Amino acid sequence: MAPRATEILTQTPQGLYCPQGDFHLDPLRPVARALVTHGHSDHARAGHGAVLATRETLAIMAARYGEDFAGSTQAAALGEPIRLGGVTVRFVPAGHVLGSAQIVIEAGACRLVVSGDYKRVRDPTCRPFEPVPCDVFVTEATFALPVFCHPDPDAEIAKLLHSVRLFPDRAHIVGVYALGKAQRLIALLRRAGYDRPIHLHGALERLTALYKDEGIALGDTPRVLPEERGQLGGAIVLCPPSAAQEIWARRFPDPVTAYASGWMRVRARARQKGAELPLVVSDHADWGELTRTIRETGAEEVWVTHGQEDALVHWCGTQGIRARPLHLLGYGDEAEEGEAAVPAEVA
Numbered sequence: 001m002a003p004r005a006t007e008i009l010t011q012t013p014q015g016l017y018c019p020q021g022d023f024h025l026d027p028l029r030p031v032a033r034a035l036v037t038h039g040h041s042d043h044a045r046a047g048h049g050a051v052l053a054t055r056e057t058l059a060i061m062a063a064r065y066g067e068d069f070a071g072s073t074q075a076a077a078l079g080e081p082i083r084l085g086g087v088t089v090r091f092v093p094a095g096h097v098l099g100s101a102q103i104v105i106e107a108g109a110c111r112l113v114v115s116g117d118y119k120r121v122r123d124p125t126c127r128p129f130e131p132v133p134c135d136v137f138v139t140e141a142t143f144a145l146p147v148f149c150h151p152d153p154d155a156e157i158a159k160l161l162h163s164v165r166l167f168p169d170r171a172h173i174v175g176v177y178a179l180g181k182a183q184r185l186i187a188l189l190r191r192a193g194y195d196r197p198i199h200l201h202g203a204l205e206r207l208t209a210l211y212k213d214e215g216i217a218l219g220d221t222p223r224v225l226p227e228e229r230g231q232l233g234g235a236i237v238l239c240p241p242s243a244a245q246e247i248w249a250r251r252f253p254d255p256v257t258a259y260a261s262g263w264m265r266v267r268a269r270a271r272q273k274g275a276e277l278p279l280v281v282s283d284h285a286d287w288g289e290l291t292r293t294i295r296e297t298g299a300e301e302v303w304v305t306h307g308q309e310d311a312l313v314h315w316c317g318t319q320g321i322r323a324r325p326l327h328l329l330g331y332g333d334e335a336e337e338g339e340a341a342v343p344a345e346v347a
């Protein structure tokens, strides 16, 4: 008899588990064999026996945790089928951050897609999401409310550049997550024609260098030296979100505080962060992207991992798609992602 989807993927305290292949997906605690969708710290953790992920995700994990982050590693080439016990897996681009992938699992005639985090808007720093027809689509739901409709990222960049022109003597301090958002913002600024140096807080340096090593053109991104902060009037400075609120940021000339996050759509959050210039730039799908993606996969069943699960499950019901919330704990939304990767000593 063909295995049921709930037998192919089960829920364990460590996260989703495939008994036939004997592996966990984005496990929260150390396991024997982990398949990892992308390098954000809530999905990619150190201490597993073996890790299978894209080459870029492995490089990101090594940059964050050190070369010995796992007992052994194997790089998954995009699209290449890999046999693991009784199932076949395949990594397909997810469009979230560099190296991010959906993981396709096939057992007999049943195909499940675990999408990890994803977005559909083009991002110059990573490969675009590819919809894969499947029986069961496992999706995040970070921004799964109809109110979430992310604006055009280029329009948000134009707001930042407009402010820089308007206040040529003020430093523009932009809070961004260290993996993905920082590099995407730099790439978007370059695409908009901004060719001056973009200054980086030390905590953003390593992953930005990694993106450059992977061939992503980001231009001149010098590190901010503590003593030169007073001279950076008119400059754009990127730092981790926490640093934007700290004393570190106050040493710049009359700083304009900006944050780039999907959460900036929520006014209360922007206010709470003290964001003078909230930029709505998200690496997660908004409501329209989530529902379009579910339709494109043709899945008869949808499992919702984390975020605003109820609204998406309800919407699936109205479309005649079976859906259930997994209530997976331990996966942060964008507001937490990357925070753990900011070493205190570079602040």
Ligand SMILES: [Zn+2]
Pocket (backbone or CB within 6 Å): 038, 040, 043, 096, 117, 337
């Ligand atoms: Zn993520």
Ligand SMILES: [Zn+2]
Pocket (backbone or CB within 6 Å): 040, 042, 043, 117, 331, 332, 333, 337
């Ligand atoms: Zn996540």
